[in-house]
Amino acid sequence: MMDFSIRPANVEDCKDIARMIRDLAEYEEMSDLVKITQRDLEQDGFSKNPFYHGIIAEVSDQHRSQDGHTKIGYALYFYSYSSWIGRAIYMEDLYVMQEFRGNGIGKALMSKVAQLGLAAGCNQLNFTVLDWNKSSMDFYFSHGCFNITTKLGYHCMRCEGEALENLAQP
């Protein structure tokens, strides 16, 4: 079993988070959709009212990746709200570099998010997964979550670009 540690992200981690965000987007076959930069992450995660929080999984230098990275996984989350049950936590990203998978790092990151959420009084941990992503679905379901799209019929909807501009006209 590989030694790793998990700690809160700081502003210096944003370069590695940006790198891993792009890796995750490539895995999800949507890498051309990534518009965010390291600077956006720095401003949005480390200001007075951050839009998100992050935790980083690190290995020691002797276990660094083939490309020389010791920051080899992350989870990015924020607090949300359910008008039925109150405070909740939303996990936007969970990612472990491919060469480090199978060592319990993804599970440890997710558990840490759950722990932080519970400590803040949250009653749910929510996130989304692509329906074709069987290995991720299997991973999540093996830990007892449930699919509210298939079980309850919730569809995720989005307004952006021109449609959002039209809505935002005063």
Place this chain on the structure above:
Amino acid sequence: MRFTVRAATKDDCKEISRMIKELAVYEKMSDQVKISHEELERDGFCQNPFFECLVAEVPEEQKSTEGFTVVGYALYFYTYSTWKGRAVYLEDLYVMPEFRGNGIGTGLLCKVAEVGKKKQCVRLQLSVLDWNTPTRDFYAAKGGQDLTVTEGWHAIRFDGQSLDSLVHEAPTD
């Protein structure tokens, strides 16, 4: 019909709680509502609020059959997309049945979009139940895309026992 949309105050929480329950009845999940106006007051009006809320009001002479002038609400919070950046999530949008068809729902939705725009949000997201055709049509008409259908996104949740189990397995600091 004349109506105004304004930011909710702590005093509105009783009305918001009433309408949350009405919305849950419409969604056929009224037994799922576990919080009351007290949690709304605590969580929406603290130092770092978990949500923001807008209410739609009509003048006294147009009050509802039961005497309410606060007739709709939109509850939302800020989120983050690691691809696009700042976003806003519309948790609830509701107008009392007797006030529908007057543009109040659209008024609330547009105000949320405007508030989000001021904070440089580039997305507005929400979820809708698959059987809720009128609501799906409402959002589709405003340019909303159904990501579950078009891209295959599924919403997943841990709560209750499954959440507790996950927490117990968290690494120690």
